[in-house]
Amino acid sequence: MRIAILGLGRIGAFHAETLSGLDAVTSLVVADPFADAAKAAAERFGAEVADSPEAALAAGVDGVVVAAATDAHPALILAAVEAGVPVFCEKPVARTMAEGVEVLKAVREHEVPVQIGFNRRFDAGFAAARAAVRAGELGRLHTVRCTTLDPAPPPAAYVAASGGIFRDCSVHDFDVIRWVTGHEVTEVYAVGGNRGADYIREAGDADTTGAVLTLDDGTIAVVSNSRHNARGYDVRMELHGFADSIAVGLDDKLPLRSVEPGVTFPGGTPHDFFMDRFTAAYRAELSAFTEVVAGRLPSPCTVADALEAGWIAEACTLSLHEHRPVRVAEVRTN
Numbered sequence: 235m236r237i238a239i240l241g242l243g244r245i246g247a248f249h250a251e252t253l254s255g256l257d258a259v260t261s262l263v264v265a266d267p268f269a270d271a272a273k274a275a276a277e278r279f280g281a282e283v284a285d286s287p288e289a290a291l292a293a294g295v296d297g298v299v300v301a302a303a304t305d306a307h308p309a310l311i312l313a314a315v316e317a318g319v320p321v322f323c324e325k326p327v328a329r330t331m332a333e334g335v336e337v338l339k340a341v342r343e344h345e346v347p348v349q350i351g352f353n354r355r356f357d358a359g360f361a362a363a364r365a366a367v368r369a370g371e372l373g374r375l376h377t378v379r380c381t382t383l384d385p386a387p388p389p390a391a392y393v394a395a396s397g398g399i400f401r402d403c404s405v406h407d408f409d410v411i412r413w414v415t416g417h418e419v420t421e422v423y424a425v426g427g428n429r430g431a432d433y434i435r436e437a438g439d440a441d442t443t444g445a446v447l448t449l450d451d452g453t454i455a456v457v458s459n460s461r462h463n464a465r466g467y468d469v470r471m472e473l474h475g476f477a478d479s480i481a482v483g484l485d486d487k488l489p490l491r492s493v494e495p496g497v498t499f500p501g502g503t504p505h506d507f508f509m510d511r512f513t514a515a516y517r518a519e520l521s522a523f524t525e526v527v528a529g530r531l532p533s534p535c536t537v538a539d540a541l542e543a544g545w546i547a548e549a550c551t552l553s554l555h556e557h558r559p560v561r562v563a564e565v566r567t568n
Contacts, residue, residue: 235527238263238290238319239281240310241302242271245324248509249299252517254279258524265290266302291317297527298322299520304329304395308337311537315346322523324351325405327540329397331548335567338537347526349533350540354410354469356518359482363473364414366480373477375415378455380407381470383463383489385507387441390433398439399459400424400547400554407457408447409535409543410471417449418542423559424550430462445550465489466504467511487511 237259239250246266253259262281266272276283284290287310291298298314300307300323308328314321327334327350341348354360366372382403387393396402412418426440434441441462447455466489471482489504505511525531545566553560 235259235296235524236261236263236294237524237527238265238284238293238295238298239275240265240287240290240298240300241306242266242268242275243301243303246299246301247271247275248516249301249520250275250279250281252520253299254281255517256521256524258521258528263290263293263295287313291319295319297523299523300324308333311337311348312340315341315344315348318344318346320346320523320527321348322351322520322526323348325540326397326401326544327537329395331541331544331565332567334537334541334544338541341537347533348537349523349526350535350537351519352406352409352413352535352540352543353512353515353519354406355413355535356522357482357512357515360410360414360471363471363480363482366478367414367473367475368416371478372473372475372480375451375453375473375475377472377474378411378415378449378453379470379472379474380411380455380457381459381468381483382407383458383460383468385463385465385467385489387431387434387461390431390437393434393437393439396439398547398551399426399441399443399461400445400550401544403461404443404445404457404459404550405543405547407459407471408546409539411447411449411455411457412539412542414471414473415449415453415455417451417453419447419455419546419549419562420450421448421559421561422446422546422549422553424553426554434461440554443550443554445553447546463489465491467507468505469508469511 424445426443428435442460486502488500548565
């Protein structure tokens with residue numbers, strides 16, 4: 235099949251490399267406002283260059299991958315849907331939840347599948363955790379712990395436009411909590427602070443946060459995030475039930491150093507960042523998208539799914555600023 239990639243920045247180029255290695259993908263069409271980025275991708279992957287998203291969609295493509303800047307997501311999703319072309323779009327759906335709701339309404343008017351990029355759903359560890367929970371191996375859950383710690387903060391320009399740490403980082407934890415447990419978040423309480431880069435504080439954001447989420451069955455989930463984890467990229471999940479407890483991310487590349495006498499675990503080279511931690515997950519995610527394009531699989535992460543994680547992020551952001559518990563229903567507008 236023929237796939238268009240709109241946006242050839244860091245993640246777009248990474249997706250181009252992944253797609254070029256999939257048997258189902260026979261050719262790529264690339265488009266980017268920066269002509270040099272599109273040209274470099276074309277030379278590297280043997281892709282055809284289109285001079286605009288419209289030209290890419292008109293180039294006889296079977297599917298489109300949106301990896302452009304967040305502001306462009308709504309228009310590009312809708313242009314593809316209106317052209318009848320299945321879409322894979324990196325999260326978030328839009329810069330604001332109000333825009334995201336409008337995208338959802340518009341997408342529902344068409345029968346064109348849209349898949350939003352939450353790659354942890356395709357990680358082997360998270361998938362095994364979901365299977366264990368759904369099979370009842372843990373018994374009734376009582377506690378979930380999720381962690382995402384970045385090795386270093388993103389650039390100031392990214393922070394200023396990201397919408398905040400809950401919307402651009404924690405949202406992955408929020409999505410995977412819903413996906414693994416099968417339950418919705420009803421209430422949150424969030425705290426945060428700044429112990430590092432001044433530009434994060436100046437943007438009105440926090441560089442380190444904690445959130446306590448209450449799920450609709452009474453399970454408590456604790457989410458910990460930071461922009462500063464010098465030892466490496468740390469993504470983990472623990473699930474504790476009345477029958478058993480399991481963990482995701484507890485491998486030899488875990489970026490922690492044990493100080494217990496005689497303990498050598500973990501002894502491997504720590505994960506550097508998301509692209510090495512989730513290389514296999516990204517490949518599985520885009521492989522799934524080719525199945526969506528072929529009509530053999532419904533979208534494994536819909537616009538509605540992405541918005542559910544977004545509402546949790548909105549509630550946490552409000553809780554952080556107002557120093558109080560916030561029910562998700564309080565911020566939801568759709």
